[in-house]
Amino acid sequence: MAHVRPPSMASARPCSLPQVAASSPSVSFPSSSAATVLTRVRARAEAQLISAIASERAMRWSEVVAHYTALLKTLSKEELPKDFEPGPYYSQLLFETYYHLAVAFQRQNHHQEAVQELNKAIDVASIPKIACRVGCVSRTFLHTPLFARRAYAYVKCDRLKEAIDDANKAVELDPLNPDVYCVRALVWNTMKEKKKALFDLNCSQKLKPCHISTLIIKGIIKNSLMATGDPQFLGKNKDHEKAYKLDKTSKNFFDVGDFHSPKMDDFYDRFLWSLNVPHTIMQVNLLAGSSFTTQLPSDSFHREKRMDLLPGQRAGSFVCSTSTSYLDNTAFAKRASYGKALKDSGLKLNGSEISERILRITRAASEWSEKRTSCKSVKEDSQTTEASTSGTLACKKKPEQKKSEASKTKSNK
Structure with a gap:
């Protein structure tokens, strides 16, 4: 746990959970x-x-x-x-x-x-x-x-x-937090899935090129993949050299590659x-x-008894269609769409494609709500423009043009 020096008692401001409003x-x-x-x-x-x-x-x-x-x-x-x-x-x-x-x-x-x-x-x-x-x-x-x-x-x-x-x-x-990719890379490396760990570390490094924990873990995984067995190779490792330039104390952790490390x-x-x-x-x-409770008004909607689960059913064993209690569901929808796309792509793709795929999905998720709101307005505007344009052209036609078009239609028939 990080030993962060707490603020003074006078300036300490307690942080509330997100299900309540930010008002006093x-x-x-x-x-x-x-x-x-x-x-x-x-x-x-x-x-x-x-x-x-x-x-x-x-x-x-x-x-x-x-x-x-x-x-x-x-x-x-x-x-x-x-x-x-x-x-x-x-x-x-x-x-x-x-x-x-x-x-x-x-x-x-x-x-x-x-x-x-x-x-x-x-x-x-x-x-x-x-x-x-x-x-x-x-x-x-x-x-x-x-x-x-x-x-x-x-x-x-x-x-x-x-x-x-x-x-x-x-x-x-x-x-968008490189630390979470490092955590997953540590899990993959613990499971001896070194290539999957490197994919996550590449994604982390693209988010933050000078991320020290990424450089430390990536360096030791590369060493193990090369299987040189030479302890002096650590000094020639570019990732570890870069981490050392960023933080001199990082050299004490150049042997940390998975969650079983004593450090x-x-x-x-x-x-x-x-x-x-x-x-x-x-x-x-x-x-x-x-x-x-003696001061609260009766509210049967929020106090009704929850439905009992079926035998063998867990609360998380199905996808609930009930809307969340977020004040703004857009953020939750973007997060959910990204998670689903990430799971789907992770099952289908192998190799270095997954890192690029994750970044593309992240960008697509961030633009998801904007496209959803703008597409409808653009469609309505285009329909209005087409209708007005056709009406204008019809009004601008001369009587001679209308007669010639009518005669052409009869001849074609």
Whole structure:
């Protein structure tokens, strides 16, 4: 996990989950008994959060696990008033806590426990589809670091199929981020699929030619493909030489080529920093954006019971046609169309064609919504122009021309 220095308490601005509007959250006023409970919970939770972050900086991972576990217990629904409905800041705090707890487990080589905590973080970050009675959800940008981190954990658990599935999901969610291609390349290289790893690294390098992690991984894969066995070859590796010029400390990671490397944790934090989740909440405020069920109006549409699944059916075992709860579905549609096209092309193409294909699909996806909106207006304009042009020409014809055209028609008949 990246040890980013947090902002000062005065300037700290908590980040809400995307299913709520960006407007200032409203604050409900609880009863005196509920206020007393929330005050005690808030004080305990904030003390545990500060202790957990301090232990992270000191890299005392067992203490980190203990503090975050205590924090989650304090924030559990059993500790809160029964009629308390938490707001987005509560969800964001849970999201960050699950993630950092998973990282602490990985630092102790407890990857199965890390998978369990990342599963919980994915559930918290998911956006429920409002009208879906089965319980389908939509993914958000917050899922990208979770899928990337879980791919790493799955590899360490020898669940390679799940690892590559999560790496694909991370690429679909953030296709213009070179870090996600590096994660998938690390998974491919762990599976001994070196050529597929190079395809992803080529795509990453086209997005950012001076991407250090790409240069490090690409250099070691090229060495292994050449199979020289000469340790001095590292000094002649152009990718490693370029990485060294960009960052002198990169030479310490020139042997990192897959997720089984003992240096992977430090490599992930240093060179794949965009896939880490920083601490955005340093002060616990349970009342921000929250409400109480006794103060809420009855809403049978949003509170109706979900439909039970059929025997053997999972929530994600089918494609739900219910619209998402995004305020703007255009971004989601572009992302979905790109993901589908990427999967289709990945199954059909081999060799260097896939890198170029991925870039073409990315550009096509970015233009998708613009074409969709412009085609209709252009078609209507062309039809209007044709109608007006034909009408104008008919009006401009002289009587002699009309008579000659009529006589020609009779003669042809």
